[in-house]
Amino acid sequence: MVFAKTKSLLLTLLFLLAPLCVSAETLVVEQSFNGDHEIQATFATAADKAVAEDISRYTVFEEQDPDIRLTITSAKLGADGKNVSLHFADPLNTANTHVVAMKGSGEAEQTLFKVSKSYLGYLFGIFISALLINNFVFTKYLGLCVFFGTSKKKSTAKGMGVVFTLVMVVSAIMSWFFYQFILIPYDLNFLQIVVFIGLVSLTVQAVDTILRKVNPILFNSFGVFLVLVIANCVIIAVPLIVANNNYNFFETLMLALGAGGGFLLALYLMSAVSERLQLANIPPTFKGLPIAFIVAGQFAMAFLGFSGLQVF
Amino acid sequence: MANDKSSIQLVTRGILSENPIFKLALSMCPAVGISTTVMNGIMLGIAVLFVQVFSSVTISIFKNMIHPRIRIPTYTLTIATWVTVIDLVLAAYMPEAYAKMGIFVKLIVAFAIITMRLEMFACKEPVKDSFWDGIGMGLGFMVGMMAIGFIRELLGSGAILGHDVLGFKPLLFFILPSAGFFVVGLMMAFFNWIEVYYKRTKGLQ
Numbered sequence: 001m002v003f004a005k006t007k008s009l010l011l012t013l014l015f016l017l018a019p020l021c022v023s024a025e026t027l028v029v030e031q032s033f034n035g036d037h038e039i040q041a042t043f044a045t046a047a048d049k050a051v052a053e054d055i056s057r058y059t060v061f062e063e064q065d066p067d068i069r070l071t072i073t074s075a076k077l078g079a080d081g082k083n084v085s086l087h088f089a090d091p092l093n094t095a096n097t098h099v100v101a102m103k104g105s106g107e108a109e110q111t112l113f114k115v116s117k118s119y120l121g122y123l124f125g126i127f128i129s130a131l132l133i134n135n136f137v138f139t140k141y142l143g144l145c146v147f148f149g150t151s152k153k154k155s156t157a158k159g160m161g162v163v164f165t166l167v168m169v170v171s172a173i174m175s176w177f178f179y180q181f182i183l184i185p186y187d188l189n190f191l192q193i194v195v196f197i198g199l200v201s202l203t204v205q206a207v208d209t210i211l212r213k214v215n216p217i218l219f220n221s222f223g224v225f226l227v228l229v230i231a232n233c234v235i236i237a238v239p240l241i242v243a244n245n246n247y248n249f250f251e252t253l254m255l256a257l258g259a260g261g262g263f264l265l266a267l268y269l270m271s272a273v274s275e276r277l278q279l280a281n282i283p284p285t286f287k288g289l290p291i292a293f294i295v296a297g298q299f300a301m302a303f304l305g306f307s308g309l310q311v312f
Numbered sequence: 313m314a315n316d317k318s319s320i321q322l323v324t325r326g327i328l329s330e331n332p333i334f335k336l337a338l339s340m341c342p343a344v345g346i347s348t349t350v351m352n353g354i355m356l357g358i359a360v361l362f363v364q365v366f367s368s369v370t371i372s373i374f375k376n377m378i379h380p381r382i383r384i385p386t387y388t389l390t391i392a393t394w395v396t397v398i399d400l401v402l403a404a405y406m407p408e409a410y411a412k413m414g415i416f417v418k419l420i421v422a423f424a425i426i427t428m429r430l431e432m433f434a435c436k437e438p439v440k441d442s443f444w445d446g447i448g449m450g451l452g453f454m455v456g457m458m459a460i461g462f463i464r465e466l467l468g469s470g471a472i473l474g475h476d477v478l479g480f481k482p483l484l485f486f487i488l489p490s491a492g493f494f495v496v497g498l499m500m501a502f503f504n505w506i507e508v509y510y511k512r513t514k515g516l517q
Binding site: 141144197285300301 | 340341342344345385388389392393395396399400415418419421422423424488489490491492493494496497498500501502504505508
């Protein structure tokens with residue numbers, strides 16, 4: 001059953017992604033990044049060496065900033081005359097989509113093609129970014145009240161983290177639908193906050209009711225936390241970030257999963273330390289919150305090490 | 313009813329004995345997140361002050377019409393409405409400061425301190441007292457934010473309110489995000505220490 005679900009999900013995913021794979025221009029068959037300084041492109045037919053190696057014919061820029069042209073140091077044509085590799089003076093930010101414009105040998109005809117990393121890699125990048133690099137607790141400072149309140153015991157931390165992830169994913173998806181299909185078409189963007197907080201409360205209530213009926217055992221262990229979730233900044237932040245960046249459905253899902261996972265990770269790490277702290281000899285003025293803050297600060301410093309992490 | 317006296321008491325209580333950041337330990341997220349400069353503290357403090365006062369007064373006016381069972385959703389929606397207003401006003405008139413504070417203005421909606429004051433104070437007390445209580449809590453939050461911002465700005469970039477005071481940068485570390493945790497933790501410990509010290513000297517006399 002689960003397998004069938006995953007399979008159908010994957011098929012939908014492939015179906016949705018298919019147009020991205022076949023959208024390449026007819027002249028340029030294949031394009032990719034090759035390391036930090038190089039873009040490689042394969043032409044459909046062999047190109048003229050003099051034309052293809054003339055760097056003045058190429059203009060390359062990142063899709064977001066068309067005004068900033070990247071400097072090309074050299075263009076090399078492969079032995080078969082089909083492969084051209086462009087070398088750049090500065091390292092490329094391979095996370096962004098790059099646009100390459102080529103002037104052909106003839107008149108003013110120009111070919112544009114886009115170079116980007118694979119879409120799945122990009123999605124995974126969002127997930128990893130929300131989980132580690134921009135961890136919601138240690139790098140964005142969200143949900144601290146709950147974070148310090150419930151990270152005393154490992155079991156509590158785990159339960160809390162799972163409930164948060166669940167609520168985050170459901171409410172983020174619902175908010176995305178509301179945002180894309182109601183708020184944007186009717187130009188009600190200013191109602192974001194009211195709508196999102198309403199949806200989050202609704203999700204919490206729904207999870208509460210459904211869990212109570214479907215799995216009473218799970219409810220007994222999680223139910224207590226649900227009340228705490230209702231108005232928490234870490235949950236309301238996800239739809240707000242999604243609305244800000246205009247993410248699509250899969251990006252939203254990945255962000256919500258990453259944020260929830262990051263919260264779970266942070267809670268678990270902190271609770272592991274808290275359990276040890278109870279045995280430690282702490283100066284009386286530092287007991288309770290102050291020492292928790294200092295431990296969190298050390299975690300935040302450790303998480304700084306993830307910045308600049310790139311997967312794919 | 314000595315209203316004048318109680319209004320002053322309500323305000324000072326919010327700033328000192330029930331300071332939202334250092335005493336109640338609520339709304340920590342912005343206290344750690346964007347307290348890198350005094351200016352940020354003042355701006356977010358003002359925003360919170362307005363939201364707190366407006367929602368306190370609104371709830372206090374309508375307290376007899378709100379059914380107890382739906383009070384929490386009512387509070388949430390009231391706060392969300394006022395946050396939207398403040399958010400739009402800031403975005404329109406102070407775009408620079410708004411850009412610096414980023415998502416935290418919108419997140420005022422989830423501040424535990426505001427909901428807590430509505431639940432504990434505004435739904436029981438008359439409008440005037442709720443107003444002063446809101447002012448006190450807002451100012452308390454602002455003072456806390458400014459204190460953290462002052463330390464971080466002075467130590468991190470050697471400046472106060474953007475003016476260079478020291479002429480050098482003592483510890484760049486304090487501008488870094490993770491320093492927020494350390495500063496808040498150390499300040500809490502400091503206040504605890506004052507309390508302990510005060511009690512000890514009092515006990516000796």
